Amino acid sequence: KNQVEQSPQSLIILEGKNCTLQCNYTVSPFSNLRWYKQDTGRGPVSLTIMTFSENTKSNGRYTATLDADTKQSSLHITASQLSDSASYICVVRGNPYSGAGSYQLTFGKGTKLSVIP
Amino acid sequence: KAGVTQTPRYLIKTRGQQVTLSCSPISGHRSVSWYQQTPGQGLQFLFEYFSETQRNKGNFPGRFSGRQFSNSRSEMNVSTLELGDSALYLCASSLRDVNTEAFFGQGTRLTVV
Secondary structure: OOOEEEEOOEEEEEOOOOEEEEEEEOOOOEEEEEEEEEOOOOOOEEEEEEEOOOOEEEEOOEEEEEEOOOOEEEEEEOOOOHHHOEEEEEEEEEOOOOOOOOOOEEEOOOEEEEEEO | OOOOEEEOOEEEEOOOOOEEEEEEOOOOOOEEEEEEEEOOOEEEEEEEEEOOEEEEEOOOOOOEEEEEOOOOOEEEEEOOOOHHHOEEEEEEEEOOOOOOOEEEOOOEEEEEO
């Protein structure tokens, strides 16, 4: 069964500090992995999208890494700001062109990040 | 460029009723997918449409259905509502294929009483 596990479930950090969120997945075959930021009551907003051949991708203070061999990804947030308080969701898309692969997106349950002054 | 628009934003229905939610994708986007988000289960995939055809379907009962029109706008219908259907329903649009970006709308908050 395709699964995406995120850790930690929640995290509290001081403004200005760095943090790293983890994502492990079992989706196979794999097409791409995405990180989204979701503010409370709003739709998710894309931060990064990586295919299996990409190891790292940055978007401002957000840097995502991917190890397709170990099926692990991380999202590193540098110099956190109060506005970074949100849920961060890891999403993996299967590969529909490989055997029984599917377009389907599999979502992690997210990490709830709180940045405090 | 307008984003993904979902209507209505909030909805209250009683058990047994049916509901239709609407999603207008970003202009030019041909793929629309729907998701259910609950505190306990997180985001779960409902179905995906591309050029008026359902391309993929998640693991939800047949009470959940959808369609896509020729202008790419999509509707989702839930019949015989149950209390457990209370959730945030999100729609996302993307340009074309599996590696393109998906843009989410703000969602429709459905409450079943």
